[in-house]
Amino acid sequence: MTAFVLVSGPFTGGWLWQEVAARLGESGAEVYPATLTGMGDPRRPAGPGTDLETHIEDLVRLIDEIDAPEVVIVGHDYGIHPVLGAADRRPERIARIVYLDAGMPQDGDAAVALVPDQTIREGLSHQGGQSESDWRIPAPQHDEWQRWGSTDGIPAEALARMDRLAVPQPAGTFTQPLRLSGAGSGLPTTGVLCTANGSSIEMVEFLVTSGPPQFRWLADPRVTFFELATGHWPMLSSPDELAGVLLRAAAGEGHRVTTAPGEQPAHLRTFLLDVEERPRERVGEVDLYLPDPPGAPDAERPRPAVVFVHGGPVAPDERPTPRDWPGYVGYCRYVASLGAIGVMLDHRLHGLADYARAAEDVAAAVERVRADPRVDGDRVALWYFSGGGLLSADPLAEPPPWLRCVAMTYPVLAPLPGWGMVDARFRPVQAVSRAGRLPVVLTRVGLENAAIAATVGEFLSTAEDCKADVEVVDVPLGHHGFETIDHTEEARGAVERAVRAVLGHLMG
Template identity: 70%
Template sequence: MTAFVLVSGSWTGGWIWQELAARLRESGAEVHPATLTGMGDRRHLAGPGTDLETHVEDLVQLIDEVDAPQLVIVGHDYGIHPVLGAADRRPDRIARIVYLDAGMPQDGDAALQVADQAVRDLLLDAAEQENADWRIPAPAPDEWQRGGSVAGLSEEALARMTRLAAPQPRGTLTQPLRLSGATAGLPTTGVFCTVNGTSIAMVQALVGFGDPRLQSLTDPQVSFFDLDTGHWPMLSAPGELSAVLLAAAAGEGHRLSAAATERPAHLDPFLLDLPERPRERVGAVDLYRPDGDLPAPAIVFVHGGPVPAEMRPTPRDWPTFVGYARYVAGLGAVGVTVDHGLHDLHDYAEAAENVSAAVELVRADPRVDGDRIAIWYFSGGGPLSAEVLAAPPSWLRCVAATYPVLAPLPNWGMAADGRFVPATAVRSAGALPIVLTRVELERTDIDATIEKFLAAAKDAGADVEVVDVPGGHHGFETVDLTEEAREAVRHAVRSVLGHLRG
C-alpha cells in the first residue's frame, strides 16, 4: 500500500487536498494531508518566529508518526521547500518526491527569492499592506490568478479558497532552504500543470538547448507527467491528479532524453539549402550583405528565449537565423542576426534596449537604406515587438513574427496590460504591415496568445497577413523538412521583402 504525504502551497492547508485524498484512499492508498504551523486550522499557532524551519520540523514530525516504512511526499508550489527540507533529514523514509507544479529550489534558496515574478509581486504587494506585519495576507478572490492559473476553478472554489486561506508567515518565504545533499539519488517526479505555462515538451526543449541546469532531469529516476489544467489541480482535476500520483508512486511517467550524445534539433540544418554569404560581425550583431545595388533594405531577425547565458553556440549562429539572413541576402536585402541577451524572463527590458541598439547600428550603416527596415521576431522574442507595434517609427516598413509569443504566458509573471504585450499594442499599429507565420502543431498556451493577437488586430483593422505551416511545429525550420514548410518560409520572406520595396 502506498502512503502519501501531501503538502500545499502558500496560504492553504490540508483542507485543500480533501477531494484528492478521498480518491486516493478509494484506490487503497494511505494519505496524510499536512497542515503546517500557521496554516489552515493551525493558523492560531503562528507567531513572528514561524519560518521555513518551523514547517520543515512539522513535516519531520509527521513523517516520524506515520507507520508506513516509505512515503511518497508531494510538494505543491511553496510546499516543495519544506518537503525538500524534511526529505533531506529523513531520506530513508522517502520513496519518491513529487514536485507538483513547483520550482526546483536548491540549497540556500528562499521561496520568495526563487518564485516566479508574478508570485513575487503578489507576495510583495501583500507584504506592503499596513496590517501585514510578520504575516503576508492571503489574496483576494481576483488576485489568486497572479500566483498561478486558476483555469478549471469555479467561482465557488475561488471563494472557498479565499475564505479558508490563512496569512502566510513571512519567515517561511524569506528563510533560505538548507539541504545537505542527503536526498541525492532519491526518485523524483515532476507534474506540470500545462495551462499554467510549463510542460514536458517545454522542458525537453530546454534540455535539448543544452541548459546545464537541467541535465539532472534526464536521470532515469526522474519522471514527468502533464496535467491539462491550471495551478490548482487538487481542486480543478482531482481525479486526473489522483491517477497521476498513483502512477508516479509506481515509477511510471515520461523520461526526458539527454541531448549530450546527439545534436539538438535547433542545430539541425535549415530547411532551405542556401549558399554561403559574406558575414560581418560587429559586437553582438552579424550582417549578411547582398550582391547588387547598395544601400539596400535590411531585415533584423530577433531570436526567442529565454536562452541560458551559457548556451553555445549563441542564437545568432543557430541554423534558423543564419538561414533566414542568408536567404534574404541572396534576394537583395541585408540580413541581420543579433544576440540580444534574453537569458531570463526578467531580461525583457534589457533585451529590448539591445534590439533597439542593433537596429540603430544597422540603420547607420552606409550600405543600408535606413528608411527601409523590417524587424522579424521569433518565439519568446515576440513580446519585444510590442513597442514598435504601439508606436511604429517611420522607417519601419514591416513587422514579421514566426511562431511568436504575443502575450505573457500564465506563469511568466508579466502584466497582461504591460510593456511587452503585442496583443494589446497591435491596436495602435495602424497601417503597419504585419506578417505572421503560424504553425499548425503549436503549443496550446502559445497558440492562445496568437489568437488573442489576431482578435485584437481584427478589431483594430490592423494589416495582418497570416502564413500557415500545415503540420508545422514550433521551430519548424530545422525539424519539418517538408515542401509545405519550405513554401511557408519562401512566402513569408517574399511578403516582407515586398513591403520593404513597396
C-alpha cells in the same frame, strides 16, 4: 511501505489535504500533511525572520522523523520550493518528488518569480519582509483566490473553508532564493498537471520537442506526468482522483515523454537552405552578417538591416547561445546574400518575468545597428520567433519611423495559459490595432501547438478588424521550428517567400 509528505501552497497548511490524506491512508500508506512554520500551527508562529530556509528546515526535521523506507514528497504551488530544498538535503530518503501544478524552480530562483498575478508579484518584489509592517502577505479571500490559480471545480463549502482557515504568508518565504547543491537532481520526479489552470501533457511534449533547450530534461525516463481535468487546487476539487494519481506516481507509473536515442536537439540541427557563409562581425551581444567582405567596392555602402529576435525563455547558461543556433545563422546569411545586413543578438529572456529586460536589450541592439555607418538607419525590419513574438508588442503599438516591417515566425502573440507572470505590456494581439499601415509578415505553421495557434488566430482576427497590413505565409505541414525540422520543399519555399516579402518592404 510508502510515506507521503504533502506540502501545500501559500496561505494554507496540512488541513488542505484532509480528503486526500484519508484516501491515501485507506490504501495503507503513511501520510504526513505538513503545516509549515507560521501556516496555522499555534506551536510554531511566524515572525519577521521566517523565510524559505525556515520551511526547508521544517521539512528536513519531518523527513528525519519518518521510519518508512520510501518517502514521496509532494509540493503544490509554492510548496515545491521547500520540497526541493529538503530533497536536496536528504536525497537518500526521497523515492520521488511530485510537482503538483507547480513551477520548476532552479538554484537561485525565488518563489516570487512564479506568482501568476503581475500586481501581486510586483508588490512582493518590493517587500523586504524585514520590518514589523511588511513581513506578511495577507491571505486571499473569496474571489481573490483566482489571482493565485484557477478555482475551477472547488465546491462552495471548500472555498469557504479556505477563506476561514487561510493565514498570512511570511514574505521571506517568497523573496528568499532557493539554494540547491544538486544532490537531489537525479531523483525520480512526477508532474501532476491541472489542465483548467493551463498546463497539460501536450504542452510538455511541445516544450521538449520544439521549445527552449532547458526543457529537454523532461524526457528523462525517470520523469512521469499525469493530467487532472480541474483547477489549481485538486486536493479540494478532485481529492479521489488526486489520491489515485499520487499512488500511481509512487509506483513509478505515468506518461513519459520520449525522444529518439542520440537525437540532436531541434534547435541545433542544420538550416533547411544551403546558404554560403557571409562575413560576420561580432560586437558585444550583436552579430552583423554583411553582404560584402571588407574592402569590396560596395562594402561601405549603407544597406537596410533585418534584426532577428530569438524566442525563449532560454536558460542563461545555455550553450551555444541562440545567436549561434544554425537556424538564426541561416536566416542572417540568407538575408546578407540578398543584399541586406542580417543582425542577430542574444537577449536576456531567461524567464517569463524577463520580457521587459529583453525588450531593453533588443532596443539597445537596434540603436547600435542603426548608428553603424554601413546600415541605412531608416530602413530596418524586426523579425521575431516563437516566445520572442511577445516582444513585438512595443513596435506594433508605436511604430517608429525607421521601422519598415515587422516579421513573425511561429510566434506566441499573447501569454499562454500559465504565463501570468508576463508583463501586461506584451500583448501583440492588442497592440496590432495600433500598428496602422506598418507591414507585418507572419509565417504560420499548420502543425502548431494548439495554445500558440490560438494566439495567432486571435491576432489575425484583430488585424482583420482594424485592417492592419498583415501578409500570412502558410506552412501547412510545418512544425514549430520547422527551419531545422522540416527539410521539405514546402518549408524551403516558405522561408524564401517570407524573406523576400520582408526585403521587398525594406528595399522597395
